[in-house]
Amino acid sequence: MKNIYFSLMLALGASCTFTSCEDVFEPQKENLKDLDQMYDDATYAQGFLLNVYRNVPHCYGETEYATDDAVCNVIGNDFRTFAQGGWTPTHWRVSNSWSTWLHSVLNINLFLENVEQVKWANDPEAAELFKIRTIAEARGLRALFMYNLLREYGGVASDGSLLGVPLLDRFYDVKDDFNLPRASFADCVKFILEDLDHAEANLPLEYNDLSSGSTIPAPFNAVTSSVQTYNRVFGESARQLYNGLIARAIRSRITLLAASPAFEASGRTWDAAADAAGNVLDYIGGIAGMASNGVTFYCNTSDLDALGDGSNPKEIIWRENLDNKESGSTSMEEKHFPPSLYGKGECNPTQNLVDAFPMANGYPISDSRSNYNAASPYAGRDPRLSHYIIYNGSQAGVSNTVINTGSDASTADGLNKRETSTRTGYYMKKRLRMDVNCNPSGKQGKRHYNPRIRYTEIFLNYAEAANEAWGPKGVGSHGYSAYDVIKAIRHRALGIDDDPYLDECASDVAKMRELIRNERRLELCFENFRFWDLRRWKADLTETARGVDITNNSTYTPLNDVEAREFSAHMIYGPIPEGEVLKFSNLLQNQGW
Secondary structure, three states: OHHHOOOOOOOOOOOOEOOEOOOOOOOOOOOOOOHHHHHHOHHHHHHHHHHHHOOOOOOOOOHHHHOOOEEEOOOOOHHHHHHHHHOEOOEOOOHHHHHHHHHHHHHHHHHHHHHHHOOOOOOHHHHHHHHHHHHHHHHHHHHHHHHHHHHHHOEEEOOOOEEOOOOOOOOOOOOOOOOOOOOEHHHHHHHHHHHHHHHHHHOOOOOOOOOOHHHOOOOHHHOOOOHHHHHHHHOHHHOOOOOHHHHHHHHHHHHHHHHOHHHHHHOOOHHHHHHHHHHHHHHHOHHHHOOOOHHHHHHOHHHHHHOOOOOOOOOEEEEOOOOOOOOOEOHHHHHHOOHHHOOOOOEEEOHHHHHHOOEOOOOOOOOHHHOOOOOOOOOOEOHHHHHHEEOOOOEEOOOOEEOOOOOOOOOOOOOOOOOOOOOOOOEEOOOOOOOOEOOOOOOEOEOOOOEEEEHHHHHHHHHHHHHHHHOOOOOOOOOOOHHHHHHHHHHHHHOOOOOHHHHHHOOOHHHHHHHHHHHHHHHOOOOOOHHHHHHHOOOOOOOOEEEEEEEOOOEEEEEEEEEOOOOOHHHHOOOOOHHHHHHOOOOOOEOOO
16 A cells, blocks of 8 residues: 555666756666665765656647547547546556656655755765756756646535645655645645755756856855856756756646635635736746747748757757657657658547637637638738648648548548547647657658647746736736737737727637637647646546548638536536545545546
């Protein structure tokens, strides 16, 4: 029973040193070691944290398949099952994340309880800085795992209280009692924010080499005046490790979650959520720092080609390592390209999502001022539609192949032609590089990276919270409003300066809320947000996924029942894995499960 929480993951030795961290998340296995051996082996001690980095959640999940944005063509896919009424406490894709993330928290606690005894370096100043950094890293990572646990498992429990997860503030060994109750959601948020306070105060916002000791920031200048020593610990070699800017971004996430309708009983305010996001954005100069090419972050070849030494494109706060950075990869494209491009076409966007993209003039297609033409539905649309979705007549792949998705298509790209064909009349394009060749006779991969946190997410966090806190045009202490942010995002996407529909929405908080939520849906589609956003908003989860059949390239037949969504009201909160509830009597289940 205790193994649910406890396992000393001591096979953690890492090949990474403190001066070479581009591949910092790929530690190699060594022989088993005793805990006390970490005290004289700094590389081994660092391995505790490196192993925890392995469990940081991926940005690109499959949750979209259980929303109104997409369906999956893979029979038996977990989220396809959940969406159609198969979500139970015993059949829940992330049930392993409960133990994985709590386990990660425990390993962090084990590290924190022993870090003071580690000999990090012979140089006492470097040793002190390494200790400061690794403690702050550990607490920042703990906050990240706790946030993800709250998002997935926090909810109104069977006794009516808003609960989070067990609050593991120390390491538990085999002699301890693991039958712990869930802490209140509010106490979990407080715990996370305290960890983030420490991480932000004791880590640089970014890891960069400095040129002079006089530029060493506080609190590190109280430890050393040597720029060489500072750069050894906090320089470029540490990039992609947890930093102060990441801590600010996680604060934006947790405060937004806690202020949202599903969790507002936690007592957290929209003001705090807006300020948390604003503190991230102020670092890049607010709206002026918005990346002009952020819409196509996943396929900006110049950015991808320039990546090295842990650097980030302007759009990215944190990312995973490059995927096979020398030879590139084809795995994402093989999974999602249409069949004629040698892909499996797994993610099929819905007509629901397609209809959410406005016309290029900014008006929704349901508005008569949009000039939408149902007989030519993709003409004159928001350019993001063609960036993110392959529709009938789109060109895709290295040869700009025309993709025909109708049931009368001559290729397997057509509707329901085979198991790997689209079920909705659409294929996902976002996340994919069109210059990847999946043809087995001439396969050619390209560089990819998966983002962990994008600035666009934080801009949208700010817009949502600022609108609720101060109204569409209120600025708080940051000098820009929800209106200003959405205007900049829509200008980047649509290329328009005059945006009368936005101006109309800015006259009313509710209208602005609807527009902000729609912009979030578009900008963050296929990035593992909507499943959680709908739940924290307490929005409708049961909108049936729709599609379209286009025959003769001219006749549009709506498909209004591609896949039903069967979610009960209590499913705004996820279940605690049933195996855990059965083992631990103090662990209350969420209502309805």
